[in-house]
Amino acid sequence: MPNVAAVRLTYNPRVLWFDPNGVEFSAGDALIVKTERGLEYGVADENLKEVSEDAIAKLKSPLKPVMRKATSEDSAKWANLQAQAEEALPVFKEMVEQYKLDMHPVTVEFLFDGDKAIFYFEADERIDFRELVRALAAKFHVRIDMRQIGVRDEARIVGGFGHCGQELCCARLGGQFNPVSIRMAKDQDLSLNPQKISGLCGRLMCCLRYESDTYKEFKCHCPKQGSMVKVPGGEAKVVEINVPRETVTLQVEDKRVRVPVAEMGVDKKSGKPNSVSADVLEAAINAANPNMQVAEIVDRSIFTGTDKLAEAPVARHNESSRKSRKAEADEEQGRSSRRRRRSRGASSQATVEEKRDSQRKQRSRGETAGGEDQQKQGQGRVKRRSSQTAQGSKRRDGQASQNVQPKRSSDKPQQQKNRGAAQKQDKPKQQRRPGQRSSGLSQTKAQGSQQTQASETSTHRRPRRRTHKAQGGESQNREQ
DSSP states (O other): OOEEEEEEESSOOSEEEEEOTTOOOOTTOEEEEEETTEEEEEEESSSOEEOOHHHHHTSSSOOEEEEEEOOHHHHHHHHHHHHHHHHHHHHHHHHHHHTTOSOEEEEEEEOTTSSEEEEEEEOSSOOOOHHHHHHHHHHHOSEEEEEEEOHHHHHHHHOOBOTTSSBOHHHHTOOOOOOOOHHHHHHTTOOOOHHHHBOTTSSBOGGGTTTHHHHHHHHHTSOOTTOEEEETTEEEEEEEEETTTTEEEEEETTEEEEEEGGGSEEOTTTOSEEEOOHHHHHHHHHHHOTTTOOOOOSOGGGOOSOOOOOOOOOOOOOHHHHHHHHHHHHHHHHHHHHHHHHHHHHHHHHHHHHHHHHHHHHHHHHHHHHHHHHHHHHHHHHHHHHHHHHHHHHHHHHHHHHHSOOOOSOSHHHHHHHHHHHHHHHSOOOOOOTTOOOOOOOOOHHHHHHHHHHHHHOSSOOOOOOOOHHHHHHHHHHHO
16 A cells, blocks of 8 residues: 655645655654745645555645755745745735725745745735735745635634633634534524624634534434333423433423433334433433432541531621721711711802802993993094084174165164164173083073983983064065
8 A cells, every 4th residue: 555644734724645756754843845836835634654656546646756855954944934934925905005905814825845825815805916915025036935725714714712711612623614504503502692603714613614514413312302212101301302311301290300312212104212211211310310329429437436527707896996987987977977068068168259240241231331421422522522613603794694684765773773783792601511512592491401400311312493573573574
């Protein structure tokens, strides 16, 4: 039978077979092998292995040779290439962000020849990365190979620990991925919560497939859950099935009894167990009752016969601790009362200060309003005086125009006019009161009193109707 060398490569999950080519090695030795990509660095998974010729014939390609056993120089070169790969990964991520490509960089691998680098990335769709390949080639000066992988391959390369606490099955066991369905979880009576049946990759756990065939086979040879089974004195219902222990739980009257499937009677037609004998049922009941059978798990030779059970725990109170706790509580209560007083005093001071501020603001507003009123009154007085002087000038102009008139043939009107002027001159001149307009007209006492009352009540004056006696006299003379 031919011998093969089982070698595990760094980024290949499966163990590959190679032709030993006369090289002697043992499990765990580093080997330099030749693959389709070139020279690669690998580790022997086991010693020389004998396989049949039929197994070699089923391979898709002929066996590649093992070149040599790795030397110290080869190991140092491989360590240097690994360091270059770690430094290249951040650069790979930066360039992906720079070109805004929808991909997730996973890792970088430099082949042992040193003239080729493989960049692994994960993406949902096909991506045009031609510009990215040119940039990477200009940066690293090697041939660039872009390799798109799935989320399961990413988890296998990166590695990690699963829900069970062990290393991921895909990284530890390797092998080819097989499809996993939700039906496998249902057959194993597992919870269908995605968080419990999904792995780190976000897909269903690979281990669901490992025991799927075992569950299927056992359920084909045991009664279904909810079915009835014959027992001495009647029937019992199957309420639970335990596949790892290969037992079923029966509801017998008001008890639950666990019976091994191998000890049940089998129906000839269906080929499934459907009955339990009296001996098997009695043994199952005795095993379920702890009072009937005592397990010898403790060496009784260590007991003297006068041993007693431990006393029940009793709470013991210390008087000093009670006093200290009470003193602490009183002190805390005093602190809280002092804080309340301080807060009340601070609040009262704040209210007093607010009242003072409001009073000051009101006073300042009153002073500004009073000043504005005084300014308005002064402006009104100035306007009234200017209007009085203008009216006086108009009146004098009117009198001058009246005095300069053409002589008439009749002397009576002229004499009456002269008499009226003389009477006016003889009359004493009335003194003006402050705020009175200089109209030059004779006013009655009633009108003067009304004017003073109006001036006292309001600063604005109502316009008065003016009548000139001179004009009235002229109109009378014309009528005569």
